Structure formats: C-alpha cells, structure tokens
Amino acid sequence: MTDERPIRPPSGTVRIAEVDGKRAVLAFAGVLDxxxxxxxxxxxxxxxxxxxxxxxxxMSALERIDLSCAYALLRTATGAPEPAALTVRGARRHVLRTLRQAGFDAVATIEE
Structure with missing residues (x-):
C-alpha cells in the first residue's frame, strides 16, 4: 500500500534581515500560505x-504567497498610525500578481 497523501511544499520563512532604527528589511523565502x-x-x-x-x-526567494498572507502584509502596511514607506523588491511575477490582487500596489512601491 502506498502513501496517498499529497506532498505539501515546504512552509515559507520570514526573517528580519536588517534593522538600523529607521530602515528594516524583511526577507521572505519558500511558500507563504x-x-x-x-x-x-x-x-x-x-x-x-x-x-x-x-x-x-x-521577496526574491519567495516562491509563492497566498491571499491570506498578502492581506496580512496589507493590514500591517495600512494599520500603523504613521505607516512606513514600503518597498517590495525582487518578487516573482506570480507573487506580484497575488500582491496586486490584495491591493498591495496601492500602498507600496514595487520594484520589478
């Protein structure tokens, strides 16, 4: 008998790659679902x-993001009393598509 369970891609990771008081870099990798x-x-x-x-x-190492995670990012971007200037860097085309579906392009600069 074989194992019929679907293979799930590895979960994604989010880490704070750099912080200097005024600027912070979040690095994403894998699959954010x-x-x-x-x-x-x-x-x-x-x-x-x-x-x-x-x-x-x-986001250059991010393979995929689903809408629930994109909305979590959007809530963070719009929920602060004084929102930070937000830039998305290195995202793949299908990741950008999901971010745009969530309305992320209205609050962030997207570097393609």
Whole structure:
C-alpha cells in the first residue's frame, strides 16, 4: 500500500534581515500560505518593524504567497498610525500578481 497523501511544499520563512532604527528589511523565502500565516503575523508585530520609517520586503526567494498572507502584509502596511514607506523588491511575477490582487500596489512601491 502506498502513501496517498499529497506532498505539501515546504512552509515559507520570514526573517528580519536588517534593522538600523529607521530602515528594516524583511526577507521572505519558500511558500507563504495558510500554514505560515501565524508565523508571518507574529513576525509583523515585531516592535523594530513598527519603529522603521522605511520597510523593504525582499521577496526574491519567495516562491509563492497566498491571499491570506498578502492581506496580512496589507493590514500591517495600512494599520500603523504613521505607516512606513514600503518597498517590495525582487518578487516573482506570480507573487506580484497575488500582491496586486490584495491591493498591495496601492500602498507600496514595487520594484520589478
């Protein structure tokens, strides 16, 4: 008898790659889906990110993001009393498509 369970891609990771008080860089990798949502939301609550004036989302290693994670990013971007200048860098075409579906392009500069 063979194991018929679907193979799930590895969950994504989000790490704070750089913080200098005014600028913060979040680096994304893997697949951000519902399984990674809790970790993403916890990471986005980090006080160092809330203090940054500039927030860069480095997405070159991100394979895929689902709408729930894109909306979590959008809530963070729009929920701060004084939102940081937000830049998305290095995102793949299908990741950008999901971010745009969530309305992310209205609040962020997207570097393609």
């Amino acid at each position: 519902a399984h990674a949502l809790c970790e993403l939301e916890e990471r986005l609550l980090d006080q160092r990110l809330r203090q940054a004036c500039v927030l860069v989302l480095e």
